[in-house]
Amino acid sequence: MTEKAEFMRLPATVNLEYKYSTGRYLGRFYKELRDNKRLVANKCGKCGRVLFPPRIACPDCMVRASDEWVEVGPQATLIFFYELQIPGLAERHAANYLGVLALDGTEAELSCFEHRLMVDDPGKLREGMRMEPVFNEEGRTGRIRDDILGFKPIEG
Amino acid sequence: MAGRAAIVGVGQTYHRSKRPDVNQIEMINEAVRAALEDAQLTPKEIDCVLFGNMEQAEGSYLMDCWATEGTGAYLKEGCKVHTGGTTGASVAEAAAHHAASGLFDTVLAVTYEKQDETPAGMGPLALVQDYLWAIHTGAFGWFARMGRKYMLETGCQEEHAAITRLKSDRCACKNPHAHLRLNLTMQDVLNSRMLLYPLRLLYMCPTTAGACALVFASEERAPKITKKPVWVKDWETVHYEMVGYEAYFTSRMTSMETAANRIYHRNGITNVRRDIQCAEIYEPSTWSELQFSEWFHFCEKGEAWRMAEKGVSDLEGEFPINPSGGVVCTNPIGCTAMVRVAEAALQIRGDAGEHQVTRDVKRAVATGFGGSFWTEMLLLQRSWD
Amino acid sequence: MNQRVAIVGVAQTRYQSSRDDARVFELTFEVVERLLDETGLSIWKDINAVVSSGDDYVDGKGISNDQITEVVGAQYRAEHKVAADGAFAVRYALLQVLSGHHDAVMVTAHCKESMIDQNLINNLAFDPLYQRYLGFDLVSAAALQAQRYMHKYGITPEQCAKVVVKSLKNAKNNPYAQVAQDITIEEVLRSPLLADPIRTLDCKPVSDGACALILASEQKAKRITDKPVWIKGIGSCYDAFYLGDRDLADCDSLVVAAQRAYKMAGINNPRNEIDVAEISGEFSYQELLWYEGLGLCGRGEGGKLIDQGVTKMGGELPVNPSGGLLSGCPHHVAGVARVAEVALQMRGEAGARQVPGAKTGLAHGITGPCGQLQCVIILGS
Numbered sequence: 001m002t003e004k005a006e007f008m009r010l011p012a013t014v015n016l017e018y019k020y021s022t023g024r025y026l027g028r029f030y031k032e033l034r035d036n037k038r039l040v041a042n043k044c045g046k047c048g049r050v051l052f053p054p055r056i057a058c059p060d061c062m063v064r065a066s067d068e069w070v071e072v073g074p075q076a077t078l079i080f081f082y083e084l085q086i087p088g089l090a091e092r093h094a095a096n097y098l099g100v101l102a103l104d105g106t107e108a109e110l111s112c113f114e115h116r117l118m119v120d121d122p123g124k125l126r127e128g129m130r131m132e133p134v135f136n137e138e139g140r141t142g143r144i145r146d147d148i149l150g151f152k153p154i155e156g
Numbered sequence: 157m158a159g160r161a162a163i164v165g166v167g168q169t170y171h172r173s174k175r176p177d178v179n180q181i182e183m184i185n186e187a188v189r190a191a192l193e194d195a196q197l198t199p200k201e202i203d204c205v206l207f208g209n210m211e212q213a214e215g216s217y218l219m220d221c222w223a224t225e226g227t228g229a230y231l232k233e234g235c236k237v238h239t240g241g242t243t244g245a246s247v248a249e250a251a252a253h254h255a256a257s258g259l260f261d262t263v264l265a266v267t268y269e270k271q272d273e274t275p276a277g278m279g280p281l282a283l284v285q286d287y288l289w290a291i292h293t294g295a296f297g298w299f300a301r302m303g304r305k306y307m308l309e310t311g312c313q314e315e316h317a318a319i320t321r322l323k324s325d326r327c328a329c330k331n332p333h334a335h336l337r338l339n340l341t342m343q344d345v346l347n348s349r350m351l352l353y354p355l356r357l358l359y360m361c362p363t364t365a366g367a368c369a370l371v372f373a374s375e376e377r378a379p380k381i382t383k384k385p386v387w388v389k390d391w392e393t394v395h396y397e398m399v400g401y402e403a404y405f406t407s408r409m410t411s412m413e414t415a416a417n418r419i420y421h422r423n424g425i426t427n428v429r430r431d432i433q434c435a436e437i438y439e440p441s442t443w444s445e446l447q448f449s450e451w452f453h454f455c456e457k458g459e460a461w462r463m464a465e466k467g468v469s470d471l472e473g474e475f476p477i478n479p480s481g482g483v484v485c486t487n488p489i490g491c492t493a494m495v496r497v498a499e500a501a502l503q504i505r506g507d508a509g510e511h512q513v514t515r516d517v518k519r520a521v522a523t524g525f526g527g528s529f530w531t532e533m534l535l536l537q538r539s540w541d
Numbered sequence: 542m543n544q545r546v547a548i549v550g551v552a553q554t555r556y557q558s559s560r561d562d563a564r565v566f567e568l569t570f571e572v573v574e575r576l577l578d579e580t581g582l583s584i585w586k587d588i589n590a591v592v593s594s595g596d597d598y599v600d601g602k603g604i605s606n607d608q609i610t611e612v613v614g615a616q617y618r619a620e621h622k623v624a625a626d627g628a629f630a631v632r633y634a635l636l637q638v639l640s641g642h643h644d645a646v647m648v649t650a651h652c653k654e655s656m657i658d659q660n661l662i663n664n665l666a667f668d669p670l671y672q673r674y675l676g677f678d679l680v681s682a683a684a685l686q687a688q689r690y691m692h693k694y695g696i697t698p699e700q701c702a703k704v705v706v707k708s709l710k711n712a713k714n715n716p717y718a719q720v721a722q723d724i725t726i727e728e729v730l731r732s733p734l735l736a737d738p739i740r741t742l743d744c745k746p747v748s749d750g751a752c753a754l755i756l757a758s759e760q761k762a763k764r765i766t767d768k769p770v771w772i773k774g775i776g777s778c779y780d781a782f783y784l785g786d787r788d789l790a791d792c793d794s795l796v797v798a799a800q801r802a803y804k805m806a807g808i809n810n811p812r813n814e815i816d817v818a819e820i821s822g823e824f825s826y827q828e829l830l831w832y833e834g835l836g837l838c839g840r841g842e843g844g845k846l847i848d849q850g851v852t853k854m855g856g857e858l859p860v861n862p863s864g865g866l867l868s869g870c871p872h873h874v875a876g877v878a879r880v881a882e883v884a885l886q887m888r889g890e891a892g893a894r895q896v897p898g899a900k901t902g903l904a905h906g907i908t909g910p911c912g913q914l915q916c917v918i919i920l921g922s
Contacts, residue, residue, distance in 0.1 A: 005177070007176035007177055009176065010669065010670060012215065012669055012673075014215045014665065015661075016598070016601070016657060016661055016662065017657065017658075017661075018287075018601035018656050018657045019655070019656055019657070020287055020288055020564075020601065020656065021560070021561050021562070021563060021564055021565075021653070021656075022288060022564065023562060023563045023564035023567050024562060024563070024567075025564075025567075026288060026564065030288075053289055055611070056564075056566075056567045056570050056612065057570050057574075057611055057612050058611075059397040059610065059611030059616045060616060062584050062585070062611075062612075062613075062614040062616075064570070064574060080301050080304070082297065082300055082352040082353065083352070083353075084293075084352075085350060085351060085352065086296060086351050086352070089293065089296075093291055093293070098291065098293060098297070100297075100301070109407060109408065113289065113290035113291075114290055114291045114292055114293060114297065115290060115291055116291065143288065144289065144290050145289075145290055145291050158640065158641035158642055159543070159639070159640045159641050161640075179670065205779070210603075211596065211597035211598065211603070211605075211624060212597050212598065212603055215665065215669065216665055216666070216668070216669065217596070217598045217662050217663065217665035217666040218596075218624075218625075218666040218908060218909050220624075220625070220779075220914075221666060221779070221782055221908070221909040221910075221913050221914060222666075222668050222782050224779050224781065224782050224913075225782050225783075229779040230779055230780070230781055231778055231779065231780070231793070231794065231797055232778065232779055233776070233777045233778060233779075233801070234777065234779060234914075235623055235624075235625040235629040235632070235633070235777065235908075235914065236623070236624040236625055237621060237622065237623055237624065237633070238596075238597070238604075238606075238622050238623075238624040239604070239606060239621060239622055240603070240604035240607070241604075246621050249621070250621065250633060250636075252640070253633070253636045253637050253639075253640040253642065254636055254640075256639075256640035256641065256642070257543075257636045257639035257640045258542065258543040258639060259542070259636070259639065259775075285603075286602070286608075287601070287602065288564075391642075392619070393590075393618075393619035393620070393621065394617055394618065394619070395607075395610045395615040395616070395617070395618060395619065395620050396610065396616060396617065397610050397611045397616060398607045398608060398610060398611070409617070411617070414617050526604070527604050527606075527607045528604075528607045528610065530607075
């Protein structure tokens, strides 16, 4: 008897809700961004590296970060950008263009991050161009992806 | 003095995009049985079972515990090791430590990923980002940037990536275990969908369901199990600070260069293409095969695309890279790095079949890639000395 | 073992019900910083590699160990994560030294159980095809095991409650403990029922914390400290996955793991030869069951052992002078902390919880529902 096997699949959703602590260091960043629209970083007391995002220890020196805090940005340099052509990605990130940005006062190679680009004419996007953040005004959380809606080119 | 360990059995499934005919345990068991058969060992003769997969990929916690049903770990020693994309190499390294420790004669290392049971593979990978930090597009953004930067810095054109991709496909077509075996033409590659310029769909690794198992044995036991033990001469793991913090592309030393420098230095490898005869590297995209080849010192800086153009990295070439077809053809994530080790071992044994390289492989490297731009490199040899 | 390997330093955080002030990997830095400070070792010059214990589900992050690279000195170096209890991280670190590839390896474990309802995660440890939809988690699985164990051997709820009373009393001597108090058997038996017969006080509490230690080869250990604590024996073992395939009243995998460790350490009569033990009982009944698996008494005699006071402080073989898991210690950290506590005992540095003259100790870790995966480590001064 050769009956064709039927292969079944069992659908399931794994739903996990976490509560993430921001801790002392990233927590200070969150508070400054939420309350004062200021972007801050801390520093390694040994090598002087600006730690952005702020954190407990310098990866290169493995010593506890100093108590020195600095303001960084809000202006930034666009390092790289791309159009989100993959189905679903544009919706997920609520943007058609994403950029890799380095805030002024941070070490680009160690502290750049991805964010939405807000541009009228994508054809004008250039690597190396100067950008500034557009802040979210309502329901601020301190989270960089929520409180900054995106980066736009600095006019002029 | 460092202890010695050898690979004495190699097994893998036929990697495919979907395996609806088996559940996870059954698929794991296919690779385990293949490895035991290759080593001519019974499950009873295994002392310890090490396991790994991409932890969140199939939605199961403590997967090694369920997997005992397929790995045969019941009443044996073992545990699970997980390091993201490098997991396959990490488990192989752990097995080598175990077999070299003097406490175990035989160690079974098992990894798998059944990506047809996860939503497009993107779900678990999205969780890799630091939840509290910025947006993160993950692998696509990385490898697009890698491609763009590589082209700008070396004068490489897109056709060279296409040439490299065709090489991978030719190899995969000779490897029955490979997942994507497409018989591609240049037009197929250059017309494939652009994901993020210059990363096309065909330059990116697929989502694969598959498993791989390796049997490791101690110095004393290995020659009694097989006439063709493959010695795990040395290994190196290099980690780097968290993804999303760092630019990914920096003027700093990469983990690939660091691992290669240390392995070559410790083992007296001065002319890489002479002293090593074959490489199975974890290249998550075709662009990374070019870039990584330079970081691993398989050629001079800026020369990898010329190497591809000249056919140096082909099966029949002077320095075959990924004769199995590599990761752009087969990518069961947590298992992928172990497939590299398995394929390198087969090349050394001369048992790779149709995709056996022309050159006599006495020594090969296998690498893993993952985490925050991490590398693990293993040096395999036909004889210890 | 082909060479001797020693623990040369340990550090723990205080265990707390919630550490809102720290991100999970910052707990790791706390203990690593202290460990380096106390041993005077350089992370770059003296430590070759790191083995961590953790899990993506528990940390709420894929490749969870990429968070700790920068707080354990793994920049451009090796760190491997054992996704099981911390005792297995100690085990892997030991093998990295025995293989001759490293001469000093740091072990770290961190966990913030307060981040998520642990039962949600533990449910995912059951297979999605048959068991998950039954609503299994560690507590309900433990209830099955407790029922079977108590039924088969006539273990009483009072005997289980005595474990809680002993643990929380011992914890009063442990500055790292989360819960320490004098309570009565009646109070334990009156605490709310979670899954019959498991009551709230029978369970380990939700806990946040971290622990780290350093293993070194004999040669290196002797340069670092004049009080090395030697690893004399080690054994691990998987039991069957499906609970129905096991007689839950007999912990076969622990019996095998213990025998392996005893054989390596040359121990013939564990009850006589071991001076102190730190074992991982997530639930009160487990401590009694693990006594049996470890061969500290015969099968079914766990209850008798606690009745006789053998395992209390001042008894013949004190178990969990620290208060154990019932006094608070998160998953993953638990196994490393058990080893760390025994190491402190071997060094005579356990303070008020010191067992006088302890020379041989046992540390134990478990992973999985009803202790599917077991690890036993024997230490000696």
